[in-house]
Amino acid sequence: MAANVAPELLGHITELFEDAFGPLGSEALYVHAPGRSEIAGNHTDHEGGHVIAAALDVSVDGLARANGTSTVRVASEGYPAFELELDTLEARPEERGTTASLVRGMAHEVAARGGKPAGFDLAMTCTVPSGGGLSSSAAIEAALGRTMEALWGVEPAEPVALAQASQRTENNYYGKPCGLMDQAAVCLGGLAFMDFENAAEPQTKKLELSFDDFGYALCLVKVGADHAASTDDYAAVPGEMQAVAARLGHARLCEVDREAFDAQLPALREEFGDRAVLRCIHYWHENALVDERWRQLNIGDMQAFLELTRQSGASSAMFLQNVVASLGREQPAMYALGLAEHVLRGRGAARIHGGGFGGTIQAFVPLELADEFQAKMDAWLGEDACRRYRVTDEGAYAAWL
Numbered sequence: 001m002a003a004n005v006a007p008e009l010l011g012h013i014t015e016l017f018e019d020a021f022g023p024l025g026s027e028a029l030y031v032h033a034p035g036r037s038e039i040a041g042n043h044t045d046h047e048g049g050h051v052i053a054a055a056l057d058v059s060v061d062g063l064a065r066a067n068g069t070s071t072v073r074v075a076s077e078g079y080p081a082f083e084l085e086l087d088t089l090e091a092r093p094e095e096r097g098t099t100a101s102l103v104r105g106m107a108h109e110v111a112a113r114g115g116k117p118a119g120f121d122l123a124m125t126c127t128v129p130s131g132g133g134l135s136s137s138a139a140i141e142a143a144l145g146r147t148m149e150a151l152w153g154v155e156p157a158e159p160v161a162l163a164q165a166s167q168r169t170e171n172n173y174y175g176k177p178c179g180l181m182d183q184a185a186v187c188l189g190g191l192a193f194m195d196f197e198n199a200a201e202p203q204t205k206k207l208e209l210s211f212d213d214f215g216y217a218l219c220l221v222k223v224g225a226d227h228a229a230s231t232d233d234y235a236a237v238p239g240e241m242q243a244v245a246a247r248l249g250h251a252r253l254c255e256v257d258r259e260a261f262d263a264q265l266p267a268l269r270e271e272f273g274d275r276a277v278l279r280c281i282h283y284w285h286e287n288a289l290v291d292e293r294w295r296q297l298n299i300g301d302m303q304a305f306l307e308l309t310r311q312s313g314a315s316s317a318m319f320l321q322n323v324v325a326s327l328g329r330e331q332p333a334m335y336a337l338g339l340a341e342h343v344l345r346g347r348g349a350a351r352i353h354g355g356g357f358g359g360t361i362q363a364f365v366p367l368e369l370a371d372e373f374q375a376k377m378d379a380w381l382g383e384d385a386c387r388r389y390r391v392t393d394e395g396a397y398a399a400w401l
Contacts (some may be wrong), residue, residue: 010030
């Protein structure tokens, strides 16, 4: 695959690389991985449910070369450089929550496919906002995977297989119990429907679509609270759903018969509490809304899609309860949703985005209102709080320059 990189970006990354590691030389590898937006399917992926996600026009971009040692050296713009030895590929507790854990985890995955670990230098720049729910960690995982495949002589994995390797890395090395949606969206590119019932072989479909063509801007608004600070709240969502599923004899909610759930409701409420039961109700409601939204996008009915999106947002707020971690004076995500609706006044749609508990909200804004919406959200929430995004067809890839 040929590198599709703007000369200005390539020059910038080259400068980053040479400042950190010296002259780039002729054997250089370019790597790219986009950010993503969850379009539909709020906390359904980890229960074997359905999701619509889109790769966005923000990305991790980097340059790499072999360095002839057993040491990986990483220079990421805006962050301290680090290096690690590939003497062991087992997870290290002291690396949990760090980029170093992603390097080691992806090295383990690529080595398991026949790659011989060897040191390399990698300089990266990232336009995916960190902690904003656009999956910068998934983009870094995919970029690392594609880098190691190319440098270690391994046939590039199919997008879903690379996504599964990235998910295992995030779960087992980084320490976040995420589903597969983030990584799959980053690796697939474009707008994609995903069915995760078969965890080993998820089913995917893609649709060529631009929301701008329907007269709406896809906006994501940073609420002013990093969702990375709410990892425990995030982990409680699949934890509670899967605890209920386990009581009913299954691992995930997609395997649970709803009539069996209904028959056990009083006992489930007594054992797990109201919130866990409500989160299960959200799962089935949201899963059905995903299917219907995909149908409406395929037939081009944007108004029906928006109405269903508003229903999804209400379910997340009322039943999933991932907008506010605890009721109190500060409710940044709910505040941002309130401001968005204050501007939209029933036009378009706004909902919590991604894992929730901070990060970003998502809004579909009529194009004629987009400039006003962005200006007001920036004025109220801070400069560059609101940004417009477009769907991009390119998933994660690496190419020799």
